[in-house]
Amino acid sequence: MRRRHLKMFSFLFVFIAAMSFFLNYNHYEAMVTWAPQQIVMQFSEQFKKLMKHPRRPCSCKACVSELGLSLWFDERFNQTMQPLLTTQNTLISPDSYKWWLKLQGEKNPKNINETIKELFETISGDGNQLQERSSSMCRRCAVVGNSGNLRQSHYGQDIDSHDFVLRMNRAPTVGFESDVGSKTTHHFVYPESFKELPENVSMIVIPFKTLDLRWVVSALTTGTINHTYVPVPRKIKVKKEKILVYHPDFLKYVFDHWLQRHGRYPSTGILSVVFALHVCDEVNLYGFGANSKGHWHHYWENNPSAGAFRQTGVHDGDFESNITSTLAAVNKIRLFKGR
Numbered sequence: 001m002r003r004r005h006l007k008m009f010s011f012l013f014v015f016i017a018a019m020s021f022f023l024n025y026n027h028y029e030a031m032v033t034w035a036p037q038q039i040v041m042q043f044s045e046q047f048k049k050l051m052k053h054p055r056r057p058c059s060c061k062a063c064v065s066e067l068g069l070s071l072w073f074d075e076r077f078n079q080t081m082q083p084l085l086t087t088q089n090t091l092i093s094p095d096s097y098k099w100w101l102k103l104q105g106e107k108n109p110k111n112i113n114e115t116i117k118e119l120f121e122t123i124s125g126d127g128n129q130l131q132e133r134s135s136s137m138c139r140r141c142a143v144v145g146n147s148g149n150l151r152q153s154h155y156g157q158d159i160d161s162h163d164f165v166l167r168m169n170r171a172p173t174v175g176f177e178s179d180v181g182s183k184t185t186h187h188f189v190y191p192e193s194f195k196e197l198p199e200n201v202s203m204i205v206i207p208f209k210t211l212d213l214r215w216v217v218s219a220l221t222t223g224t225i226n227h228t229y230v231p232v233p234r235k236i237k238v239k240k241e242k243i244l245v246y247h248p249d250f251l252k253y254v255f256d257h258w259l260q261r262h263g264r265y266p267s268t269g270i271l272s273v274v275f276a277l278h279v280c281d282e283v284n285l286y287g288f289g290a291n292s293k294g295h296w297h298h299y300w301e302n303n304p305s306a307g308a309f310r311q312t313g314v315h316d317g318d319f320e321s322n323i324t325s326t327l328a329a330v331n332k333i334r335l336f337k338g339r
């Protein structure tokens with residue numbers, strides 16, 4: 001008799017545990033009822049989902065990195081690529097390095113290993129805060145490009161509601177809060193587009209040449225570098241603890257996998273978008289979109305050289321725009337087009 005009770009108790013326990021696992025397998029809000037038909041239906045639905053997507057990577061309604069939903073996305077997204085150059089991944093693949101060296105035709109580049117060694121003697125090279133992930137998290141990110149379509153958009157509050165707000169180059173927020181928000185967690189720059197940032201903002205330097213990495217060291221120490229292809233700031237106030245570095249291998253990955261080698265190299269906008277796909281669970285884009293002439297106009301100024309990238313062919317703006325539109329079409333990002 002005791003044995004039978006024990007068996008029944010064990011069976012019930014396993015049954016309830018399995019049911020609650022399947023019913024709670026994902027975080028979608030499902031109405032749970034205990035009507036037998038409903039239970040069987042929910043059970044089979046969850047079972048199908050479990051078979052299709054064995055483990056959900058995040059707790060948002062949809063997770064960017066979830067595979068199996070768009071072949072187009074799956075063919076481009078490589079989860080193993082690391083967006084940041086850290087002390088844990090200082091080697092640049094020979095292929096990427098060869099390509100990277102040509103981007104800005106650098107003459108007599110300093111030895112790259114020596115350069116990276118000096119870099120991490122100056123900054124910490126720890127990218128953990130960004131790269132640490134868990135399936136119980138739902139990290140929502142806004143990537144804010146510099147487009148004039150943000151004027152009168154009233155997106156400010158919406159942008160500020162994200163966990164991470166990524167901005168780039170000389171983009172200001174002060175005076176434009178109602179359209180672009182006031183929160184920034186990460187700001188992408190290269191030496192030629194540098195601007196000082198509030199203390200709590202992380203600066204992500206995108207290196208397009210060896211000199212850019214050397215500039216980081218110089219700008220925090222001796223101040224010897226003040227010119228690349230244009231004048232650059234000799235010294236910066238940004239705290240060394242707040243500096244992160246975009247990985248050249250990741251730049252090459254964006255160029256090969258996402259841009260399919262269109263243009264000479266990727267723009268800061270598309271580099272930020274793919275970066276966000278790798279560190280965020282939900283990605284929303286604001287401030288992306290050329291003007292009627294196809295030029296990259298800014299929301300805070302009338303920039304006369306907005307069309308220069310088309311003349312020089314440095315970036316393929318149309319191809320980049322196709323990528324963001326397709327990402328939106330396959331529900332990997334949302335594109336807020338402004339005005």
Ligand SMILES: CC(=O)N[C@H]1[C@H]([C@H](O)[C@H](O)CO)O[C@](OP(=O)(O)OC[C@H]2O[C@@H](n3ccc(N)nc3=O)[C@H](O)[C@@H]2O)(C(=O)O)C[C@@H]1O
Binds near residue numbers: 149289
């Ligand atoms: C004259 C010139 O070289 N302009 C380039 C400027 C310039 O170097 C910096 O603004 C200096 O601070 O930088 C770029 O870009 P820029 O700083 O203009 O814009 C950043 C990213 O926002 C997206 N954008 C911008 C304007 C617009 N109307 N539509 C958009 O979609 C793009 O994705 C763009 O990449 C750059 O770094 O990518 C690319 C631009 O071509």
Ligand SMILES: CC(=O)N[C@@H]1[C@@H](O[C@@H]2O[C@H](CO)[C@H](O)[C@H](O)[C@H]2O)[C@@H](O)[C@@H](CO)O[C@H]1O
Binds near residue numbers: 103192267308
């Ligand atoms: C307009 C143009 O082609 N300028 C190039 C300049 O390109 C800019 O490089 C930036 C990074 O340093 C960033 O990618 C920006 O979006 C580009 O417009 C460089 O390639 C420079 C190298 O000498 O040559 C300029 O003519």
